[in-house]
Amino acid sequence: MTAAGTVYDRGYRPYDGPLGGRRAAVAALYRATLRRALGFRRPWRQKFLPWLLLGIVTIPAAVNVGVAYVTRDTPIRDFEIINYRVYVGVSSSLLLFVALVAPDVLCPDRRQRVLSLIFARPLSGADYVLAKLAAIGSLLVAFSLLPQIVLYVGNMLVDQDGALNYLTGHADVLWKVPVAVVLLALYYASLGLALSSLTTRRVVAGASILGLLLISSAVAGILGASGGASPATAAVNLLAIPLYVRDIVFLGHIHTVFRLSEFGGGEALAVGVYAGVVAASITVLLWRYRWSEA
Amino acid sequence: MAGPLLRAVGLTKRFGNVTAVDGLTVDVHPGRIGLVGANGAGKTTFFRLLLGLTRPTGGRVEVAGVDVAHDPAGARARLGYMPEHECLPTDQSAADVVATFGELAGLPRSAARQRASEILDLVGLDEARFRPIDGYSTGMRQRTKLAQALVADPELVLLDEPTAGLDPLGRDGMLDLVARLGDFGISVLLATHLLDDVQQVCDQVMMLDAGRLVVSGQTQELLERSGVVLIEVDDRSDLLVAALGQRGVHARTTDDGAIEASLTDDQQLDTIAEVIADLGLPLHRLTTRVGSLDDVFLRRAPAA
Numbered sequence: 001m002t003a004a005g006t007v008y009d010r011g012y013r014p015y016d017g018p019l020g021g022r023r024a025a026v027a028a029l030y031r032a033t034l035r036r037a038l039g040f041r042r043p044w045r046q047k048f049l050p051w052l053l054l055g056i057v058t059i060p061a062a063v064n065v066g067v068a069y070v071t072r073d074t075p076i077r078d079f080e081i082i083n084y085r086v087y088v089g090v091s092s093s094l095l096l097f098v099a100l101v102a103p104d105v106l107c108p109d110r111r112q113r114v115l116s117l118i119f120a121r122p123l124s125g126a127d128y129v130l131a132k133l134a135a136i137g138s139l140l141v142a143f144s145l146l147p148q149i150v151l152y153v154g155n156m157l158v159d160q161d162g163a164l165n166y167l168t169g170h171a172d173v174l175w176k177v178p179v180a181v182v183l184l185a186l187y188y189a190s191l192g193l194a195l196s197s198l199t200t201r202r203v204v205a206g207a208s209i210l211g212l213l214l215i216s217s218a219v220a221g222i223l224g225a226s227g228g229a230s231p232a233t234a235a236v237n238l239l240a241i242p243l244y245v246r247d248i249v250f251l252g253h254i255h256t257v258f259r260l261s262e263f264g265g266g267e268a269l270a271v272g273v274y275a276g277v278v279a280a281s282i283t284v285l286l287w288r289y290r291w292s293e294a
Numbered sequence: 295m296a297g298p299l300l301r302a303v304g305l306t307k308r309f310g311n312v313t314a315v316d317g318l319t320v321d322v323h324p325g326r327i328g329l330v331g332a333n334g335a336g337k338t339t340f341f342r343l344l345l346g347l348t349r350p351t352g353g354r355v356e357v358a359g360v361d362v363a364h365d366p367a368g369a370r371a372r373l374g375y376m377p378e379h380e381c382l383p384t385d386q387s388a389a390d391v392v393a394t395f396g397e398l399a400g401l402p403r404s405a406a407r408q409r410a411s412e413i414l415d416l417v418g419l420d421e422a423r424f425r426p427i428d429g430y431s432t433g434m435r436q437r438t439k440l441a442q443a444l445v446a447d448p449e450l451v452l453l454d455e456p457t458a459g460l461d462p463l464g465r466d467g468m469l470d471l472v473a474r475l476g477d478f479g480i481s482v483l484l485a486t487h488l489l490d491d492v493q494q495v496c497d498q499v500m501m502l503d504a505g506r507l508v509v510s511g512q513t514q515e516l517l518e519r520s521g522v523v524l525i526e527v528d529d530r531s532d533l534l535v536a537a538l539g540q541r542g543v544h545a546r547t548t549d550d551g552a553i554e555a556s557l558t559d560d561q562q563l564d565t566i567a568e569v570i571a572d573l574g575l576p577l578h579r580l581t582t583r584v585g586s587l588d589d590v591f592l593r594r595a596p597a598a
């Protein structure tokens with residue numbers, strides 16, 4: 001064999017570099033979950049839908065800015081297709097994103113029994129839940145914030161009175177949007193992951209997420225129409241719960257378009273149901289991934 | 295590390311009325327250790343106890359000096375684990391999977407990718423490492439499972455039936471890999487019901503039966519203490535067999551004219567010497583027959 005064709009068996013080299021603990025492991029699982037959700041290192045089919053949904057969510061913002069630019073010298077220059085409050089959570093694309101991605105980052109781990117490898121690492125069940133929740137929550141925050149940033153910056157740039165004037169006139173948006181977006185993301189992420197943790201099949205999990213939210217909305221409507229509106233009837237509508245909370249952040253109260261606004265204590269009830277759903281979802285997740293009996 | 299690699303003291307695990315591990319007390323030192331027993335003997339439960347994935351009903355276990363009950367994550371940081379069952383994400387490549395599990399073990403990202411490449415070279419997964427796992431053969435999947443167990447440079451790697459599903463060539467390749475791990479200073483705990491695999495690569499053996507430790511020790515010592523001696527005298531073998539029988543030593547003449555005596559204790563060796571001397575027989579050969587682990591297990595397991 002010539003020198004150019006020589007094969008070297010390097011054997012095994014011990015690793016003597018830095019080794020992180022649980023925190024590093026959780027961060028690694030967080031990054032791996034983000035990659036999976038966005039389709040990185042996977043076939044194009046897994047990339048297409050998440051990015052399509054992001055594009056769809058951003059369209060209203062782009063259109064609104066375009067309309068504002070075109071009408072800036074006309075009497076209808078203050079016309080808005082969508083405002084910041086309504087933009088938080090109104091898009092069904094976010095719901096579809098959760099129904100698509102939450103099952104995809106949980107179900108295969110259980111179905112393919114990858115969990116036995118994951119929990120052979122210095123990770124607890126709670127660490128696993130934290131990483132998954134943080135990853136899906138981060139994506140929902142990003143998908144919700146990006147269109148809002150497009151909308152805000154666009155409006156700033158086309159404002160006739162100048163960007164600084166727009167900024168000072170809409171400074172409250174700079175904290176209301178992020179707070180409302182984070183609360184929305186926490187709700188959808190925890191609920192979506194909790195339902196996904198109950199099955200090994202992605203299709204069943206996705207259908208369960210959409211079904212629970214849409215059916216609860218329909219049931220609330222039917223109950224309200226047949227038996228008359230009541231706080232309990234309105235609170236059954238799981239699809240509307242994050243929108244009530246959004247309104248409380250933006251307006252200090254639930255908007256009058258919702259029946260719950262007609263009742264005293266509606267805000268407290270909405271916050272209570274929101275907290276209950278999130279707490280119950282996280283409890284389900286911790287129970288499903290209580291890998292150790294400890 | 296001054297102490298043993300593994301220490302179990304009265305380790306017990308019950309699932310309802312079923313006792314999976316029963317009062318296991320053993321010190322295991324670095325090396326290649328075979329953990330043998332039939333299906334349901336408690337091997338996988340023992341692995342889960344070492345990984346801190348299940349809490350013992352009684353007793354305690356330490357891995358490299360770390361009490362698993364107090365610090366399961368610390369124990370797992372010292373271990374690599376290759377399960378028996380299918381456990382790989384099939385839509386990813388081996389390179390991605392091994393690198394990801396390296397990161398999950400705490401390696402920095404670039405180090406994890408570098409280690410993954412080196413370990414996949416070691417286990418012999420070449421260009422296939424970049425293809426999705428769902429197209430792999432059983433042997434390639436077993437090698438990938440082994441690679442993810444090694445990527446973080448563990449002190450001890452737990453292998454649960456690593457040759458399961460492999461053809462004879464694949465089995466030899468896997469056992470050769472396992473033997474090489476010992477040469478690289480990585481301790482191996484190999485759980486299997488195949489005693490031939492253990493006899494081939496392991497220098498220590500622990501035998502479980504119904505959750506109990508029935509025997510443990512150096513493989514070669516166990517084989518040599520087979521309890522069978524071979525005796526060659528002159529053509530009066532039958533006389534010797536009868537005399538030994540009268541002294542409580544079970545013996546028989548083999549096809550080639552030698553005498554095979556089964557000893558129940560070491561004192562019977564002295565008895566054999568006395569009988570031969572009393573009969574005035576010329577002793578041509580007196581050796582211990584090296585048996586197999588099957589013999590050791592069959593001899594010890596019923597007594598437990």
